[in-house]
Amino acid sequence: MNIVGELQKAVAQAAGVDISVVYFEHPQDLEHGDYATNIAMALAKERRVNPKELAEEIAAKIKLSFLSKVSVAGPGFINFTFSRDFYTQSLKVISSLGRLWGSNTSRVDTKIIIEYVNANAFKQLHIGHLMGISIGEALSRLLEFSGAEVKRESYGGDVGPHVAKALYGLRELKKELTPEVIGEAYAYGAKEYEENDSAKKEIDALNKAIYLGEDKELMKEHSAGKDISMKAVSDILDVFGTKLDRFIFESESAPIGMKIVEEGIKKGVFVESDGAIVYEGEKKGLHTRVFRTKQGTPTYEAKELGLETIKDAWWEHDQSIILTGKEQIEYFKVVKEALAEIHPEQAKKITHLSNGLMKLSEGKMASRMGNIITAKSLIEDLVEKVRKQSPDDATAQQVAVGAIKYSILKQQAGGDIVFDVEKSLSTEGDSGPYLQYALVRARKLLADSTKDDADAVTPESVYDLEKILYRFPEVVEFAQGRYEPHHVTQYLTEVAAMFNRFYAQEKILGGEYEGYKLLLVAAVATTLENGLWILGIPAPERM
């Protein structure tokens, strides 16, 4: 039974308006009740009446069994408060749904490919990648919580100048092949490329040779380096709880992209300009971009066209979500328009989402550690810091990962995140460990309890916790609709804060209403478990 729907119907009838114009919101202050509507204020002007009087009039007509109170407040809000029984029933619903609590079926039978990680071969993941990984994973799970079937995919470069530089460096350095050495080799190659003419020629030759793939010795080195660097990526993904279904590389998308460009030229989608093949975005209010260089090599844009064809061949899907840094927003608009003229059915499926940049706030940090902080080193630093407080290594890692993910997922994905290494390493207050700790406490209470909650006596008053727990599914749905996991983070923080307050104020085991409180604690635990699952934040057994 849809409570909000019934409420909406009753209000619409009482006000004499169509149901579609009646909106509800949760009042900010719990004292104001569970739901509020502004219908009286909206109607007051056209009916030329006083909003508060109209509100009183409407309120008086509403009689529903699940409401304990209907009142008018402020400039003309009508506030609705549920009866005691509603909250008690909610707790029972939560406990019976368990793992499914908060989920919905709005996207059942929908197949979605989501592209995020974006790991390049021959490069290490840096802290910026952690943003994409954390947000992408949370989005994937959020969508799975709406019944969608989701495949996770990473698209990255394994050809191009950066690879040639790294391979050149590896040949010169002659060290044992490790992810760190590859990083060192790249830096060496990049430097030589700038400063040494013969090195530059050699690297350019390597670049072409890699594209051609005919030099067997070189390709052996290429695949060894690719394997080692991708293994390091997989290790980080394991720690971060992401299991990809597929890696796609530019070496696969490039040839297909080139064919699509040819196709586009025939259709008149692309034109030649200054020797290059371009798409004139101006006709769509955008800008011109190059798809094929005058040397005849594909640009990133062309490769992107090929990527969607690879996805189609891989798995028949309804939506293709691509998460990238926000600097690609304008670029994606152009690619999508171009694709729409060649393969409109593919373009329609694309949803491009972006995350901001990860910046370091402390100049001193940047200079101390070089300009990039690798994902690995950040995780290691945090684990080390947290290790002393933690019961074991595994927990320390869970806490560290939770802290990093929380700091990314607490805010809207589009904006830049100023990553203050000192503060982000903090595990106090508003943080991943705060949520984890609340869950550990709740689980401990449940484990230590001996009481059977079947004979629970219901207290007369309603705990604040009960007033927000039932909202979890709405929060999930809201977050799903907007692709914004941070709403879940914010909500869970509120639940955890209320639970910690409850824990400090009330004696639970052996206290008054013990059975009922345990039911409530179980509902909190279920909500935190499911919410943390969505965010991809691990839930330690103890802390």
Place this chain on the structure above:
RNA sequence: GCUCCCGUAGUUCAAUGGAUAGAACAAAGGUGUUCUAAGCCUUUGAUGUAGGUUCGAUUCCUGCCGGGAGCACCA
């Protein structure tokens, strides 16, 4: 120059057009036989600026100021 995004406490972030703009960190003070103090409780503190739309604007529109990103053969 053109296009897009963003300006909220000292700092990092919230706020489907609504009620007294929420947190956390930082600062100051409290809290230990009730279950884990990674907790809890107090106090101080903010919507860049000028207009407009609206019963009501942090939110929508316009100008200005300030910051960021993109704008042809990189990805």
